[in-house]
Amino acid sequence: xxxxxxxxPTTSVYLYTNTIVSTDSLVKTAIRDFLPxxxxxxxxxxxxxxxxxxxxxxxxxxxxxxxxxVDIEYKKERPFEKISQRYFETSEVTDNKEVFYDTxxxxxxxxKWKRDKIANNLRGTIDRPMIPLEGLPDNVVGYxxx
Numbered sequence: 001x002x003x004x005x006x007x008x009p010t011t012s013v014y015l016y017t018n019t020i021v022s023t024d025s026l027v028k029t030a031i032r033d034f035l036p037x038x039x040x041x042x043x044x045x046x047x048x049x050x051x052x053x054x055x056x057x058x059x060x061x062x063x064x065x066x067x068x069x070v071d072i073e074y075k076k077e078r079p080f081e082k083i084s085q086r087y088f089e090t091s092e093v094t095d096n097k098e099v100f101y102d103t104x105x106x107x108x109x110x111x112k113w114k115r116d117k118i119a120n121n122l123r124g125t126i127d128r129p130m131i132p133l134e135g136l137p138d139n140v141v142g143y144x145x146x
Contacts, residue, residue: 002029005135006144011064012037013133013144018057026061027052034063051112058137062144069113071105072133072142087122101141106130113145 006013014030027050038046050063056074081095084103094100110128111121126145133142 002026002033003135004033005060005133006062006131010066011062011068011144011146013060013062013070015135016059016061017137019059023052023059026059030061030063038065053108053112053142055140058140060133060136060142064146066146067113067115069109069111069145070133070142071108071112072136072140073101073105073108075101075139075141089123089125098141105141105143106145109143109145 002014002016004012005015012034014033016026019026031048031050034048040046047065048063049066049068050061051068051070052059052061053071055072058072060070060072062068062070075097077097080097080100081093084093084100088103092103106126107122108118109130110126111118113128114121128145131144133144136142
């Protein structure tokens with residue numbers, strides 16, 4: 001079972017909880033749900049992009065007509081200041097759980113949009129639109145980038 005937690009003319013994001021099916025099945029389900037909203041043009045091939053993120057017992061799949069990146073994280077306790085000192089820009093160092101996960105998920109969604117390695121982008125700036133995901137379970141935060 002899934003729910004649509006974000007929708008725009010070009011993009012939908014689906015939330016799955018406590019799934020025991022394969023990622024392939026989840027992606028296919030999300031794409032099948034998205035396609036009826038896609039305006040077909042017989043002169044151009046269909047271009048569909050998707051991206052997945054999972055944490056704890058939750059999975060999100062973003063499907064779009066544009067390149068897309070998505071990330072969700074379960075907000076568990078960690079040594080936030082130590083991790084942010086190691087990976088983030090000096091101005092982003094924090095010991096605040098909310099700020100840390102907000103920064104991390106934005107950077108990871110951006111990295112997935114770029115199709116790059118997370119280590120190459122944690123210290124950089126984000127130059128793309130970022131949209132916070134609403135409708136996520138308690139203690140889970142996420143963003144999409146497109």
